[in-house]
Amino acid sequence: MNKFLFFLLFVAVSLGYIFEIDQLIARNFNPLTSIKKIYVNNAIKTQxxxxxxxNQVTTIERLQQENQELKNYKELYHASHNELNSILEMLGETNFQKDDIKFSKVLSYIDFDNFTKVWLDYKKDDDSILGIISNGFAAGIVVNDNNRAKALLNGNDKCNYSIFVGKDKAPGIIHKAKNKNHLLAKYIPIWYKIKVGDEVVTSGMDNIFYEGIKVGKVVKIKKMQDMQTIEIEPYADVLKEKYFFVYKKTIEKKKEKELLETTNK
Known part of the structure; x- marks a missing residue:
């Protein structure tokens, strides 16, 4: 009887070894394995x-810093604006300036052989000439064509506006250049000293733009007897843009404004 029990025990152990039952039990029923999995998962979640x-703390700190900088710019703007108003009042200024900038979509080309003329999605019912701005750079002008807004972009032969060149603010007028990648500035007085690399900005003297919008930089200078011309590498890549900002400046009589405000009260 003892021999028979011993034989059965020997057979059971042999079969367990052959089929790796002990390892299967250890893998599936070991409580330490479950505890280890729970620990690893919790550690990963905690990390x-x-x-x-x-990351949230860093983002909040960055946004707070940017917000503070914007507040500083806002305060500087209000301070400059108030100072300007004070100066105008001291000078007895009779006119005031009202600026208007609107976002406008390019609808289509006007002529398929001239990519510098496009229709804009903009209401235009007067004969004023407006400025076009692209990514902060001067990009052309807008004129009225049968109550439609026709944009004449930089490089068009009828796209003209006044500019200043360099630190001395040499005046000139933008024209089309022979090089399609450049612009030409004409009628610059000969006594102004201009050098390659000088920056060109709008002058605002024509009421098309306000002063200081960047146009490009000087790449070539040609001097004549009583004036000089320059070639400009423009900053705005107008032929690739599908949207523009249209800038409008209006000058109104201060007395008329005050009378209108009094009437409305």
Whole structure:
């Protein structure tokens, strides 16, 4: 009887070894394995939460700093604006300036052989000439064509506006250049000293733009007897743009404004 029990025990152990039953039990029924999995998962979740927290803290600090900078710019703007108003009042200024900038979409080309003329999605019912701005740079002008807004972009032969060149603000007028990648500025007085690399900005003297919008930089100078011309590498890549900002400046009589405000009260 003892021999028979011993034989059965020997057979059971042999079969367990052959089919790796002990390892199967250890893999599936070992409580330490479950505890280890729970620990690893919790550790990973905790690490992710810590990283997310520190990322949020960094983002909040950056946004707070940017917000503070914007507040500073706002205060500087108001201070400059108030100072300008005070100066105008001291000078007895009779006119005031009202600026208007609107976002406008390019509808289509006007002529398929001239990409510098396009229709804009903009209401234009007067004969004023407006300025076009692209990414902060002067890009052309807008004129009225049968109550439609026709944009004449930089490089068009009828796109003209006044500019200043360099630190001395040498005056000139933008024209089309022979090089399609450049602009030409004409009628610059000969006594102004201009050098290659000087920056060109709008002058605002023609009421098309306000002063200081960047146009490009000087790449070539040609001097004549009583004037000089320059070639400009423009900053605005107008032929690739599908949207523009249209700038409008209007000058109104201060007395008329005050009378209108009094009437409306």
């Amino acid at each position: 992710n939460n810590i990283e997310r927290y520190f």
